[in-house]
Amino acid sequence: MHNVIRSVFHQRLRIALVAVLAFVLAACGGGSSSSGPVEIAVWHGYQDTEGDVFKELVARYNQDHPDVKVAELYSSNDLVLQKVLTAVRGGSAPDVAYMFGSWSPNIAQIPQVVDMAEEVSKPEWQWDDFYPAEREAATVGDEVVGVPALVDNLAIVYNKKLFADAGIAPPSPEWTWDDFQAAAAKLTDPAKGQYGWLIPADGSEDTVWHYVPMLWEAGGDILSPDNQRAVFNSEAGVKALTVLQQMAVTDKSLYLDTTNENGPKLMNSxxxxxxxxxxxxxxxxxxxxxxxxVMPTFAGSSGGHQTIAGPDNWVTFDNGDRKKQAAIDFVKWISAPEQVKTFSLGTGDLPIRTSVGQDPSVLASLDQNVPGTGVFVQNLSNVQKVRPTVQQYPDVSEALGQSIVAVLLGKEQPADALNAAAKAADAALAGK
Incomplete structure:
Protein backbone atom coordinates (compact mmCIF):
# COMPACT_ATOMS: atom_id res chain seq x y z
CA MET A 1 0.00 0.00 0.00
CA HIS A 2 2.62 2.54 1.03
CA ASN A 3 5.93 1.30 -0.20
CA VAL A 4 8.90 3.01 1.33
CA ILE A 5 10.32 3.48 -2.14
CA ARG A 6 7.98 6.45 -2.36
CA SER A 7 10.54 8.36 -0.25
CA VAL A 8 13.18 8.36 -3.02
CA PHE A 9 13.82 11.77 -4.60
CA HIS A 10 15.27 12.34 -8.03
CA GLN A 11 17.84 14.89 -9.10
CA ARG A 12 15.53 16.15 -11.80
CA LEU A 13 13.04 17.30 -9.17
CA ARG A 14 15.58 19.63 -7.61
CA ILE A 15 16.58 20.91 -11.06
CA ALA A 16 12.93 21.53 -11.82
CA LEU A 17 12.50 23.36 -8.52
CA VAL A 18 15.34 25.72 -9.34
CA ALA A 19 13.81 26.42 -12.74
CA VAL A 20 10.40 27.05 -11.23
CA LEU A 21 11.69 29.38 -8.57
CA ALA A 22 13.49 31.38 -11.22
CA PHE A 23 10.23 32.18 -13.00
CA VAL A 24 7.43 31.82 -10.44
CA LEU A 25 5.48 34.87 -9.34
CA ALA A 26 5.40 35.79 -5.69
CA ALA A 27 1.72 34.90 -5.56
CA CYS A 28 -0.69 33.03 -7.78
CA GLY A 29 -4.32 32.18 -8.08
CA GLY A 30 -5.61 35.67 -7.38
CA GLY A 31 -8.31 34.59 -4.96
CA SER A 32 -11.87 33.72 -5.83
CA SER A 33 -15.26 35.33 -6.09
CA SER A 34 -16.49 36.81 -2.82
CA SER A 35 -19.98 35.39 -3.38
CA GLY A 36 -21.11 31.79 -3.34
CA PRO A 37 -19.22 28.79 -1.97
CA VAL A 38 -15.46 29.01 -2.09
CA GLU A 39 -14.05 26.18 -4.16
CA ILE A 40 -10.78 24.50 -3.26
CA ALA A 41 -8.88 21.77 -5.10
CA VAL A 42 -7.31 18.98 -3.07
CA TRP A 43 -4.76 16.75 -4.82
CA HIS A 44 -4.14 13.32 -3.32
CA GLY A 45 -2.77 9.91 -4.25
CA TYR A 46 -5.37 7.73 -2.57
CA GLN A 47 -6.70 4.79 -4.55
CA ASP A 48 -8.86 1.72 -3.92
CA THR A 49 -10.04 1.53 -0.28
CA GLU A 50 -8.13 4.65 0.71
CA GLY A 51 -9.64 6.54 -2.20
CA ASP A 52 -13.17 5.42 -1.31
CA VAL A 53 -12.84 6.42 2.34
CA PHE A 54 -11.31 9.77 1.46
CA LYS A 55 -14.11 10.52 -1.02
CA GLU A 56 -16.67 9.76 1.70
CA LEU A 57 -14.96 12.15 4.09
CA VAL A 58 -14.82 14.90 1.47
CA ALA A 59 -18.53 14.38 0.71
CA ARG A 60 -19.33 14.68 4.41
CA TYR A 61 -17.28 17.87 4.68
CA ASN A 62 -19.05 19.43 1.70
CA GLN A 63 -22.43 18.53 3.15
CA ASP A 64 -21.61 19.99 6.55
CA HIS A 65 -19.92 23.10 5.11
CA PRO A 66 -22.22 24.52 2.41
CA ASP A 67 -20.06 27.62 2.11
CA VAL A 68 -17.17 25.47 0.80
CA LYS A 69 -16.90 23.06 -2.12
CA VAL A 70 -13.92 20.71 -1.93
CA ALA A 71 -13.00 19.11 -5.25
CA GLU A 72 -10.70 16.14 -4.76
CA LEU A 73 -8.42 15.09 -7.63
CA TYR A 74 -6.24 11.99 -7.82
CA SER A 75 -2.57 12.68 -8.52
CA SER A 76 0.16 10.04 -8.36
CA ASN A 77 2.12 10.47 -5.14
CA ASP A 78 5.45 9.87 -6.85
CA LEU A 79 4.82 12.59 -9.44
CA VAL A 80 2.99 15.20 -7.40
CA LEU A 81 6.01 17.39 -6.61
CA GLN A 82 6.80 17.80 -10.29
CA LYS A 83 3.12 18.40 -11.04
CA VAL A 84 2.84 21.01 -8.28
CA LEU A 85 5.94 22.84 -9.53
CA THR A 86 4.49 22.95 -13.04
CA ALA A 87 1.13 24.17 -11.73
CA VAL A 88 2.75 26.88 -9.63
CA ARG A 89 4.66 28.12 -12.65
CA GLY A 90 1.43 28.23 -14.63
CA GLY A 91 -0.50 30.05 -11.90
CA SER A 92 -2.78 27.08 -11.20
CA ALA A 93 -1.47 25.61 -7.95
CA PRO A 94 -3.82 23.36 -5.98
CA ASP A 95 -5.15 24.62 -2.68
CA VAL A 96 -4.06 21.48 -0.82
CA ALA A 97 -1.77 18.66 -1.93
CA TYR A 98 -0.67 15.39 -0.36
CA MET A 99 3.14 15.41 -0.53
CA PHE A 100 5.92 13.23 0.86
CA GLY A 101 7.52 14.49 4.06
CA SER A 102 10.94 13.82 2.59
CA TRP A 103 10.24 16.64 0.12
CA SER A 104 9.85 19.25 2.86
CA PRO A 105 13.12 21.11 2.12
CA ASN A 106 12.08 21.47 -1.53
CA ILE A 107 8.50 22.40 -0.62
CA ALA A 108 9.73 25.14 1.72
CA GLN A 109 11.23 26.99 -1.24
CA ILE A 110 7.92 27.38 -3.08
CA PRO A 111 6.66 30.92 -2.33
CA GLN A 112 2.98 29.91 -2.50
CA VAL A 113 3.31 27.30 0.28
CA VAL A 114 1.60 28.47 3.45
CA ASP A 115 3.78 28.51 6.56
CA MET A 116 1.53 26.81 9.10
CA ALA A 117 3.73 27.53 12.14
CA GLU A 118 1.47 30.21 13.62
CA GLU A 119 -1.70 28.33 12.68
CA VAL A 120 -0.81 24.98 14.28
CA SER A 121 0.30 26.74 17.48
CA LYS A 122 -3.38 27.49 18.16
CA PRO A 123 -4.86 25.23 20.88
CA GLU A 124 -7.60 23.80 18.67
CA TRP A 125 -5.03 22.12 16.43
CA GLN A 126 -3.60 20.05 19.32
CA TRP A 127 -0.26 20.05 17.47
CA ASP A 128 1.43 18.04 20.22
CA ASP A 129 -1.04 15.22 19.56
CA PHE A 130 0.78 14.41 16.33
CA TYR A 131 3.74 12.05 16.74
CA PRO A 132 7.08 13.89 17.19
CA ALA A 133 8.58 12.45 14.00
CA GLU A 134 5.58 13.67 12.01
CA ARG A 135 5.97 17.20 13.33
CA GLU A 136 9.70 17.14 12.70
CA ALA A 137 9.24 15.95 9.11
CA ALA A 138 6.83 18.84 8.49
CA THR A 139 9.24 21.44 9.86
CA VAL A 140 12.02 23.18 7.95
CA GLY A 141 13.87 25.70 10.07
CA ASP A 142 11.24 27.92 11.65
CA GLU A 143 8.60 27.02 9.08
CA VAL A 144 5.93 24.33 9.24
CA VAL A 145 5.31 23.44 5.61
CA GLY A 146 2.63 20.82 6.12
CA VAL A 147 0.29 18.97 8.44
CA PRO A 148 0.67 15.20 8.92
CA ALA A 149 -1.38 13.09 6.53
CA LEU A 150 0.14 9.62 6.93
CA VAL A 151 2.73 7.80 9.02
CA ASP A 152 4.21 4.30 9.03
CA ASN A 153 7.28 2.48 10.32
CA LEU A 154 9.34 -0.70 10.09
CA ALA A 155 9.12 -3.78 12.33
CA ILE A 156 9.91 -7.50 12.14
CA VAL A 157 7.28 -9.61 10.40
CA TYR A 158 7.97 -13.33 10.84
CA ASN A 159 6.58 -16.69 9.73
CA LYS A 160 5.37 -18.47 12.86
CA LYS A 161 5.47 -21.94 11.28
CA LEU A 162 9.07 -21.63 10.10
CA PHE A 163 10.10 -20.51 13.58
CA ALA A 164 8.31 -23.46 15.16
CA ASP A 165 9.75 -25.93 12.64
CA ALA A 166 13.26 -24.66 13.40
CA GLY A 167 12.67 -24.85 17.16
CA ILE A 168 13.17 -21.10 17.61
CA ALA A 169 11.22 -19.04 20.11
CA PRO A 170 9.33 -16.18 18.41
CA PRO A 171 10.98 -12.75 18.42
CA SER A 172 10.50 -10.91 21.71
CA PRO A 173 10.48 -7.18 22.55
CA GLU A 174 13.92 -7.71 24.11
CA TRP A 175 15.53 -9.20 21.03
CA THR A 176 19.04 -8.05 20.12
CA TRP A 177 20.67 -8.15 16.71
CA ASP A 178 22.65 -11.14 17.97
CA ASP A 179 19.34 -12.92 18.55
CA PHE A 180 18.10 -11.84 15.14
CA GLN A 181 21.24 -13.02 13.39
CA ALA A 182 21.21 -16.39 15.20
CA ALA A 183 17.56 -16.97 14.32
CA ALA A 184 18.15 -16.06 10.68
CA ALA A 185 20.99 -18.60 10.50
CA LYS A 186 18.79 -21.36 11.93
CA LEU A 187 15.97 -20.49 9.54
CA THR A 188 18.28 -20.80 6.53
CA ASP A 189 18.25 -24.06 4.57
CA PRO A 190 20.15 -23.97 1.25
CA ALA A 191 18.65 -27.29 0.17
CA LYS A 192 15.17 -25.75 0.33
CA GLY A 193 16.22 -22.37 -1.00
CA GLN A 194 15.09 -20.95 2.32
CA TYR A 195 16.55 -17.81 3.93
CA GLY A 196 16.26 -16.27 7.36
CA TRP A 197 15.75 -12.71 6.20
CA LEU A 198 15.24 -10.69 3.01
CA ILE A 199 16.49 -7.17 2.44
CA PRO A 200 15.95 -4.81 -0.53
CA ALA A 201 19.35 -4.63 -2.22
CA ASP A 202 18.81 -2.31 -5.17
CA GLY A 203 20.67 0.60 -3.56
CA SER A 204 17.50 2.68 -3.36
CA GLU A 205 16.11 4.57 -0.39
CA ASP A 206 14.43 1.30 0.57
CA THR A 207 17.88 -0.22 1.11
CA VAL A 208 18.90 2.80 3.17
CA TRP A 209 15.68 2.60 5.20
CA HIS A 210 16.62 -0.86 6.42
CA TYR A 211 20.08 0.25 7.48
CA VAL A 212 19.29 3.57 9.16
CA PRO A 213 17.40 2.16 12.19
CA MET A 214 20.39 -0.08 12.87
CA LEU A 215 22.68 2.95 12.59
CA TRP A 216 20.57 4.89 15.07
CA GLU A 217 20.30 1.95 17.46
CA ALA A 218 24.08 1.58 17.44
CA GLY A 219 24.36 5.23 18.52
CA GLY A 220 25.17 6.75 15.14
CA ASP A 221 23.49 9.25 12.85
CA ILE A 222 23.30 10.13 9.16
CA LEU A 223 24.59 13.70 9.27
CA SER A 224 26.22 15.99 11.81
CA PRO A 225 23.87 18.11 13.97
CA ASP A 226 24.33 21.09 11.63
CA ASN A 227 23.65 18.89 8.55
CA GLN A 228 26.97 19.99 7.05
CA ARG A 229 28.73 16.63 6.79
CA ALA A 230 28.11 12.90 6.77
CA VAL A 231 28.77 10.98 9.99
CA PHE A 232 27.34 7.58 9.07
CA ASN A 233 30.90 6.30 8.58
CA SER A 234 31.35 6.33 12.35
CA GLU A 235 32.15 3.34 14.53
CA ALA A 236 28.41 2.89 15.01
CA GLY A 237 27.84 2.94 11.26
CA VAL A 238 30.50 0.30 10.69
CA LYS A 239 29.06 -1.83 13.49
CA ALA A 240 25.59 -1.79 11.93
CA LEU A 241 26.81 -2.54 8.42
CA THR A 242 29.07 -5.33 9.69
CA VAL A 243 25.99 -7.20 10.95
CA LEU A 244 24.51 -7.06 7.46
CA GLN A 245 27.84 -8.14 5.98
CA GLN A 246 28.03 -11.16 8.28
CA MET A 247 24.50 -12.25 7.43
CA ALA A 248 24.88 -11.76 3.67
CA VAL A 249 28.45 -12.90 3.10
CA THR A 250 29.40 -15.18 5.99
CA ASP A 251 26.15 -16.75 7.19
CA LYS A 252 24.44 -16.49 3.80
CA SER A 253 21.18 -16.18 5.72
CA LEU A 254 20.20 -12.93 4.01
CA TYR A 255 18.40 -12.99 0.67
CA LEU A 256 19.37 -9.98 -1.42
CA ASP A 257 16.31 -8.76 -3.29
CA THR A 258 17.99 -6.80 -6.08
CA THR A 259 14.66 -6.11 -7.78
CA ASN A 260 12.96 -4.97 -4.57
CA GLU A 261 9.79 -6.80 -5.60
CA ASN A 262 9.97 -10.24 -4.02
CA GLY A 263 9.49 -9.76 -0.27
CA PRO A 264 5.82 -10.67 0.27
CA LYS A 265 5.91 -13.32 -2.47
CA LEU A 266 8.86 -15.20 -0.94
CA MET A 267 7.43 -14.76 2.54
CA ASN A 268 4.11 -16.25 1.43
CA SER A 269 5.84 -19.22 -0.19
CA VAL A 294 9.47 -4.39 17.19
CA MET A 295 13.01 -4.00 15.85
CA PRO A 296 15.93 -5.70 17.62
CA THR A 297 18.54 -3.57 19.35
CA PHE A 298 22.28 -3.80 19.94
CA ALA A 299 23.27 -5.38 23.24
CA GLY A 300 24.62 -2.78 25.62
CA SER A 301 23.60 0.14 23.42
CA SER A 302 21.45 3.03 24.60
CA GLY A 303 19.89 3.32 21.15
CA GLY A 304 16.91 1.14 22.05
CA HIS A 305 14.55 -0.48 19.57
CA GLN A 306 14.41 2.47 17.20
CA THR A 307 12.55 2.34 13.94
CA ILE A 308 12.10 4.77 11.07
CA ALA A 309 8.95 6.53 9.93
CA GLY A 310 7.95 8.01 6.60
CA PRO A 311 5.53 10.81 7.47
CA ASP A 312 3.69 12.50 4.61
CA ASN A 313 1.94 15.87 4.73
CA TRP A 314 -1.01 17.93 3.62
CA VAL A 315 0.57 21.04 2.09
CA THR A 316 -1.53 24.21 1.76
CA PHE A 317 -1.04 26.84 -0.96
CA ASP A 318 -1.94 30.53 -0.93
CA ASN A 319 -4.35 31.17 -3.79
CA GLY A 320 -5.95 34.25 -2.26
CA ASP A 321 -7.32 34.91 1.20
CA ARG A 322 -10.68 33.10 0.89
CA LYS A 323 -9.26 29.99 -0.72
CA LYS A 324 -6.29 29.95 1.64
CA GLN A 325 -8.51 30.08 4.72
CA ALA A 326 -10.86 27.43 3.32
CA ALA A 327 -7.89 25.18 2.59
CA ILE A 328 -6.53 25.62 6.11
CA ASP A 329 -9.93 24.85 7.59
CA PHE A 330 -10.26 21.67 5.53
CA VAL A 331 -6.80 20.47 6.53
CA LYS A 332 -7.62 21.12 10.18
CA TRP A 333 -10.82 19.11 9.81
CA ILE A 334 -9.36 16.15 7.90
CA SER A 335 -6.50 15.84 10.42
CA ALA A 336 -8.72 16.17 13.52
CA PRO A 337 -9.01 13.10 15.80
CA GLU A 338 -12.52 12.09 14.67
CA GLN A 339 -11.57 12.01 10.99
CA VAL A 340 -8.21 10.38 11.74
CA LYS A 341 -10.04 7.57 13.52
CA THR A 342 -12.53 7.16 10.68
CA PHE A 343 -9.81 7.06 8.04
CA SER A 344 -7.60 4.66 10.00
CA LEU A 345 -10.38 2.19 10.74
CA GLY A 346 -11.65 2.41 7.18
CA THR A 347 -8.28 1.87 5.51
CA GLY A 348 -6.03 0.09 8.01
CA ASP A 349 -3.54 2.97 7.87
CA LEU A 350 -1.83 3.89 11.13
CA PRO A 351 -3.40 6.77 13.06
CA ILE A 352 -1.45 10.02 12.70
CA ARG A 353 -2.42 11.20 16.20
CA THR A 354 -1.23 9.72 19.47
CA SER A 355 -4.65 10.07 21.10
CA VAL A 356 -6.16 7.86 18.39
CA GLY A 357 -3.21 5.45 18.38
CA GLN A 358 -3.54 4.95 22.12
CA ASP A 359 -7.27 4.23 21.95
CA PRO A 360 -7.67 0.52 22.87
CA SER A 361 -10.79 0.20 20.73
CA VAL A 362 -8.90 1.49 17.69
CA LEU A 363 -6.02 -0.93 18.25
CA ALA A 364 -8.43 -3.85 18.67
CA SER A 365 -10.33 -2.95 15.51
CA LEU A 366 -7.17 -2.51 13.46
CA ASP A 367 -5.84 -5.88 14.62
CA GLN A 368 -9.13 -7.55 13.88
CA ASN A 369 -9.11 -6.20 10.33
CA VAL A 370 -5.42 -6.85 9.63
CA PRO A 371 -3.61 -8.80 12.37
CA GLY A 372 -0.38 -7.18 13.55
CA THR A 373 -1.34 -3.61 12.67
CA GLY A 374 -1.62 -2.77 16.36
CA VAL A 375 2.06 -3.53 16.88
CA PHE A 376 2.96 -1.02 14.18
CA VAL A 377 0.82 1.59 15.93
CA GLN A 378 2.56 0.96 19.24
CA ASN A 379 5.91 0.92 17.42
CA LEU A 380 5.44 4.60 16.59
CA SER A 381 6.73 5.31 20.10
CA ASN A 382 10.07 3.91 18.91
CA VAL A 383 10.36 6.59 16.23
CA GLN A 384 12.85 9.02 17.74
CA LYS A 385 14.49 10.53 14.67
CA VAL A 386 13.74 11.42 11.07
CA ARG A 387 15.98 11.62 8.05
CA PRO A 388 17.74 14.96 7.56
CA THR A 389 15.55 17.66 6.06
CA VAL A 390 18.12 18.89 3.55
CA GLN A 391 17.74 19.28 -0.20
CA GLN A 392 20.83 17.16 -0.81
CA TYR A 393 19.38 14.13 0.96
CA PRO A 394 18.76 12.25 -2.34
CA ASP A 395 22.50 12.40 -3.06
CA VAL A 396 23.33 11.31 0.49
CA SER A 397 20.88 8.42 0.20
CA GLU A 398 22.22 7.35 -3.18
CA ALA A 399 25.82 7.28 -1.94
CA LEU A 400 24.87 5.40 1.21
CA GLY A 401 22.63 2.93 -0.64
CA GLN A 402 25.33 2.02 -3.12
CA SER A 403 27.87 1.49 -0.33
CA ILE A 404 25.51 -0.84 1.53
CA VAL A 405 24.91 -2.94 -1.59
CA ALA A 406 28.65 -3.13 -2.29
CA VAL A 407 29.16 -4.63 1.17
CA LEU A 408 26.21 -7.01 0.86
CA LEU A 409 27.62 -8.32 -2.42
CA GLY A 410 31.02 -8.91 -0.82
CA LYS A 411 32.74 -6.29 -2.99
CA GLU A 412 33.70 -3.85 -0.21
CA GLN A 413 34.46 -3.80 3.50
CA PRO A 414 32.10 -1.77 5.70
CA ALA A 415 34.56 0.94 6.77
CA ASP A 416 35.93 1.49 3.25
CA ALA A 417 32.48 1.58 1.67
CA LEU A 418 31.08 4.02 4.23
CA ASN A 419 34.12 6.29 3.99
CA ALA A 420 33.72 6.51 0.21
CA ALA A 421 29.99 7.19 0.59
CA ALA A 422 30.67 9.89 3.20
CA LYS A 423 33.11 11.60 0.84
CA ALA A 424 30.48 11.66 -1.92
CA ALA A 425 27.80 12.87 0.52
CA ASP A 426 30.05 15.66 1.81
CA ALA A 427 30.67 16.83 -1.74
CA ALA A 428 26.93 16.99 -2.37
CA LEU A 429 26.32 18.85 0.89
CA ALA A 430 28.99 21.36 -0.08
CA GLY A 431 27.36 21.89 -3.46
CA LYS A 432 30.25 20.41 -5.40
Missing part, protein backbone atom coordinates in the same frame (compact mmCIF):
# COMPACT_ATOMS: atom_id res chain seq x y z
CA UNK A 270 7.79 -20.06 2.98
CA UNK A 271 11.15 -19.19 1.42
CA UNK A 272 11.88 -16.34 3.84
CA UNK A 273 11.48 -16.49 7.60
CA UNK A 274 11.53 -12.75 8.35
CA UNK A 275 10.96 -9.41 6.71
CA UNK A 276 11.64 -5.99 8.14
CA UNK A 277 8.77 -4.10 6.60
CA UNK A 278 5.78 -1.89 7.28
CA UNK A 279 2.04 -2.34 7.69
CA UNK A 280 1.50 -2.00 3.93
CA UNK A 281 2.75 -5.57 3.38
CA UNK A 282 0.55 -7.32 5.95
CA UNK A 283 -2.50 -7.63 3.75
CA UNK A 284 -0.39 -9.44 1.14
CA UNK A 285 0.67 -12.21 3.54
CA UNK A 286 -2.51 -14.21 3.12
CA UNK A 287 -0.88 -17.65 2.83
CA UNK A 288 0.98 -17.80 6.16
CA UNK A 289 0.44 -17.32 9.87
CA UNK A 290 2.65 -14.35 10.68
CA UNK A 291 3.57 -12.32 13.74
CA UNK A 292 4.86 -8.79 14.19
CA UNK A 293 7.52 -7.61 16.64
Missing amino acids: GKVGMLVTGPWDLSQLSDIDYGVQ
